[in-house]
Amino acid sequence: MTFFFQNVVNALQWGSFYALIALGYSMVYGILMLFNFAHGDIFMVGAYIGCGVATVIITLSSSGVIVLPHWLILVLTILISMFLTSFVGMLVERIGYRPLRDAPRASAAITGLMIGIILETGNLLLLGAQRIKFPSLVHSTTYNIGGVFVTNKKIMIVVVSIGLMLALDQFVRRTKYGMAMRAMAFDYVVVPLMGVPINTIASMTFAIGSALAAAAGILFGIAYPVLDPYMGIIVGWKAFVAAILGGRGSILGATLAGFLMGFIEIFVAMVFPSTLRDLIAYSIILLILVFRPHGFFGEPYSARLRL
């Protein structure tokens, strides 16, 4: 039984990354109907920015310029990095997506893919080939709860990501901008005619998605403290699967699908020989889509591609 619960804890942590990254995909996808294939790499950039910010703050703090408690360092790092990375997202939107808003969707997907490659290679050129260790922001303490090992990091990661998801949900539901976003997701053509500034909303969508990716990047850095320029590719593509699986533009859907991906991967490896993990995990996803062809929360609308 402890074996099972241990894996539940593992899956919760792993799923929160998928969920957080999938939200970024889902925002852009739901509102602008575009695949943002650069998102996995924005996640990578976010992790690197987080690493830089954390290093600066820790150095300042330890050299006595401003002495801060540990939790404040963590909060400041997350907030500042989210803020900085949102600009990366807006830049990506301005360069790669705004000029292509009326073009076929697939073209925009290609520019996203290419921006991703530029971000990876640019990082490699700037920082060189060595991998970077993420500074330890949280001192790891392990609790043994009846045979189940839980670290304070794991709890923090799950709590922070669920908190961010709730905050996003509230933002989209309660604020004026959130309403504009929902309206755009509902009808992309007419709503701009009603005086909703499409460029502002598009920028904001990308900014929010990227900020969430940055938060995911920092949490990822805390849990798996080795950063490399190609770290965002596989996680990004898998989160993309989760975002679509959740249904178009559904925050709840993307969150649940992200956690589901985490649970599938962890539990398949638990039950079956782990060499077959990818094979079985993706077969399950394929089967889900065969029987629920429009994801979990997506309405069965006829997705007419604007080609």
Place this chain on the structure above:
Amino acid sequence: MEANSSKKKGRISRVRHWCSKHFSDVPLLSWLIGAPVAAVLEDFVGTPLALGLGLPKVPVLFGFVLMLKKPLLIPSILIYMILIYILPVVVTAKLTAPLFNRLASKLLNVSGRLSVVIHLLLLYAGLHLWSSISAYRLLTLKLTLIAVMVTLSLNVINGYMGEFSCSHPGFMALGAYGASVFTVLLFVNDKIFGPAHLPAYLAPYMFPIALILGGCLASLGALAIAIPSFRTRGDYLAIISLAFMFIVKSMIENLEVVGGPRGLSSQPDLAALPIVFIWAVLCIWITNNFVRSTMGKALNAVRDNELAADAMTVNTRRTKIIAFLFGAFWAGVAGGLFAHVLRYVNPGTFGIQKLAEVLAMVYFGGLNSVYGSILGAVSLSLLSEMLRPLEMLKWIIIPLLLILLMIFRPTGLISFKEFDVIKLIQPRNNSREKS
């Protein structure tokens, strides 16, 4: 600024005008005869000329690699290019134009097919002579032809049918492994598959069967995507196909029989240039006929509006399944050729990286267009070889180029254009007749 740019535009249009004035009456046949002439010239005087111009040896891919490594040599390389390629081709084309116009029209009158075959033979002669100078050229050429096949087969699904399929590396992997297992099993003394079952001289004759087998295996795999595509499309299909790609890769990694992640090597050396060329031509020809048939129109109808297509008596299920099987088949054949050109395959080759490469070629060249796919595959393959000396910067420049292209031509270089062979090979003396 504006005046300058308009001046520039004026100059460009003047050059274009000059070209069309002097070369509009040159038929394709004359251009194609120019290619072997240039290649023969390079064969005979290339090396002395290159050495004389101060180049270390014959520039292999139009001198780009050398230009980037030693910029001082750029003028010499340009002179070489002009003397060996541009001048002979232009001169031969211009000189033979009147004669070949008559010949082309006669050939066309006798039989269109014959004319096409002669054109292809000339093209092959040019490529063969060009690539015989260096093994590196030959390898690049073969891989480029294979890239054309893959791109074209993806264009059928992504361009003509308007899906966003991400499974092509998976199809290629199936084809590559299918064909490799067949040939290794039958013709190679392998430690996994035991001694050869058939004598080696039969191998070239059985190779087409191996490739077709690989293609069929890929088509079989495509059913896993085609059947869900009845009920869903667009984004959901994109992730179904992505999942399929991961599944294929993981499956091969777990199959110890074919070497698992270590890959499968020691394929017999069967994919010579003529074989690759013939398959590439077959692929282009059949695909072109396919997309110009009623089937192709049905594909476009499904893309533009599935419901309307259904109402207009297009059998959408059949259309979708055929398109997927067709695209996968050619991807599988290309995969089989790929495995036999490299004589090694491993599952790691057919991952996200390959996917990005193939997608880039399709969208760079142009959707819904055979021309576009050929152009996209050739230019990106050559570009990525030519920019080799830049090392990492290469992966900044190529993506930037693609982004710019997407911004200025969102559907690719040549999109939505029909590939009309007869129009291409007909004589070009209309202007004279008019005057």
Place this chain on the structure above:
Amino acid sequence: MRKLLVLLLSIGLLCLVFTPVSWGGKNVIKIGINAPLTGDIPKVGEGTKYAAEMWLEDINKEGGLKVGDKVYKVELVIEDNESKAESAVKANTKLITEDEVLVIVGPQASKQAIPAGEVANNYKTPMISPWSTNPATTKDRPYVFRGCFLDPFQGPVIANFVTKEFGFKKAAVLYDVASDYPKGLAEFFKKAWEDLHGPGSVVAFESFTTKDADFSSQLTKIIKSGAEFLFTPQYYNEVALIVQQAHELGWNKPIVGSDSWGSAELIKLCGKDCYGLFFSTHYASAGAKGKTKEFIDRYKKKYGYVPDDVAALTWDSLGIVKTAIQNCGKITGNIEKDRQCVRDAMAKIKEYKGITGDMTFTEDGDPIKCAVIVKISDKGEFEFYKSVCP
């Protein structure tokens, strides 16, 4: 248009006048380096490149490479293989037919070295892969050599070491199923361990896929299996994650590794979690003596970090190349003859004294080398613990 042509022609003529006529030609020995500068493992490419450049510096300091009684200039042609098999084949073909190199050093990882070795062998060009431990790289290829020991040797070394040192009976293995080096070594280790302790003594044989970051599910299974130690033949970046996650899940038994751990970055990434662990490798950087120490110090001074095993092996491979060329006696200028000559000289090398140990090639072109067991000290240094020879 005509003006343009005239202009171009005149520029060309000017160039002709100014280009030095002796374009290198016969007095240059070209050595090709096929390395993964971009792609999955750029750090490996960097180490290769740096070691090669340092080696060239030495040659240039002496004014060139002396073969017989003539001194030749040495030129390195470095090609990026993007960590892809097809790209490695293209790069090798280009090096051999275009650049006409005499010898090729690289590719490093087996997934590129196996197909690239085929090309080198077909063109009868000697190639030495410093780091590829898969038997297939050199098998039945007289022109292909390697600079390191093989997986079938390393697996038993570790199994024997653990049995003697700790007296354990039950082993667990965690490896990357999609990468041939860890997979191969994991399987050889499993076989060796089961030969020692009977079938079923490897109680957990778990895997993951390249680029995974979360191993919690597999580690939970391993902990449950009751294994006495964990063997993980992974690259150093993954080791940092595995060790840390294992400790967080309550694992406090030994973790043992292989030569891919041997990077200075391991300690930087892993920190205190890795102290006290053992792994087998080609050389131990801490406490190294003589030439090895000299190499490490020079590399560290020049590039700012302690060289990985890849750099050391590349250095040795280049040393072997140099010896082979010199043993060959003379360079005729006929590239095919010279290549044959270098290949024969290389196969004949006896007990080459390298910084990673003494090397003599077998029939297959594999060196017979000793492995070193290294302990990570409490200061985070790789300390020599034991040497195991075949």
